[in-house]
Amino acid sequence: EVQLVESGGGLVQPGGSLRLSCAASGFTFSSYSMNWVRQAPGKGLEWVSYISSSSSTIYYADSVKGRFTISRDNAKNSLYLQMNSLRAEDTAVYYCACGRSWFDPWGQGTLVTVSS
Amino acid sequence: DIQLTQSPSFLSASVGDRVTITCRASQGISSYLAWYQQKPGKAPKLLIYAASTLQSGVPSRFSGSGSGTEFTLTISSLQPEDFATYYCQQLNSYPLFTFGPGTKVDIK
Numbered sequence: 001e002v003q004l005v006e007s008g009g010g011l012v013q014p015g016g017s018l019r020l021s022c023a024a025s026g027f028t029f030s031s032y033s034m035n036w037v038r039q040a041p042g043k044g045l046e047w048v049s050y051i052s053s054s055s056s057t058i059y060y061a062d063s064v065k066g067r068f069t070i071s072r073d074n075a076k077n078s079l080y081l082q083m084n085s086l087r088a089e090d091t092a093v094y095y096c097a098c099g100r101s102w103f104d105p106w107g108q109g110t111l112v113t114v115s116s
Numbered sequence: 117d118i119q120l121t122q123s124p125s126f127l128s129a130s131v132g133d134r135v136t137i138t139c140r141a142s143q144g145i146s147s148y149l150a151w152y153q154q155k156p157g158k159a160p161k162l163l164i165y166a167a168s169t170l171q172s173g174v175p176s177r178f179s180g181s182g183s184g185t186e187f188t189l190t191i192s193s194l195q196p197e198d199f200a201t202y203y204c205q206q207l208n209s210y211p212l213f214t215f216g217p218g219t220k221v222d223i224k
Contacts, residue, residue, distance in 0.1 A: 033211075035213070044203065044216075044217050044218045045152075045160065045205075045215040045218075047212075047213040047214065050213070059212060061212075095160075097160075100210070100211070101150075101165070101207040102166075102205070102207060103162065104162040104171065105162075106159035106161075107159060108158075108159055109159055
């Protein structure tokens with residue numbers, strides 16, 4: 001079964017850091033580009049970051065550029081998002097999603113709350 | 117940046133109704149558009165990609181059409197499990213992806 005499972009979310013103070021992980025199984029992870037997408041409470045979907053299969057191409061949304069870092073470990077079938085200098089507006093459910101264009105599948109999401 | 121708008125933002129419909137949701141792009145994106153369904157507390161689910169290609173396992177009552185700047189998602193006969201929020205996503209400006217604001221389909 002193709003599966004993506006996120007972890008690492010939680011409550012963090014403004015200015016703090018958090019590292020999210022996404023564990024992939026059931027498919028050849030190293031062959032696929034991956035993304036992080038977030039959804040603030042009661043709001044729509046916002047693409048956050050993209051990484052190609054070999055990590056050679058990486059992009060970020062302007063809202064997180066310079067603060068977030070996407071990475072992957074193909075040997076561990078894992079995707080990561082290092083989030084620094086967190087702000088209240090970063091509060092959201094963060095999803096990992098597979099794909100170079102359309103996204104499928106998606107993980108179940110992990111909640112990040114930035115609050116003092 | 118390519119912006120997407122969706123209309124309506126909210127739709128109230130009955131089981132069996134034909135439902136159409138429109139997604140408009142601020143500039144031409146050829147057929148580089150996908151549609152997703154999201155239910156409360158769940159991850160989005162891919163329904164349609166390349167504007168009109170049905171994802172495997174998605175019921176045939178869902179269909180997509182359009183190209184350029186205007187696209188539609190149609191549900192031919194709304195079922196109870198279709199009450200959800202629907203998002204379009206443009207794929208043209210890879211890999212700087214954009215989602216539409218969403219259309220919530222609720223029970224009349």
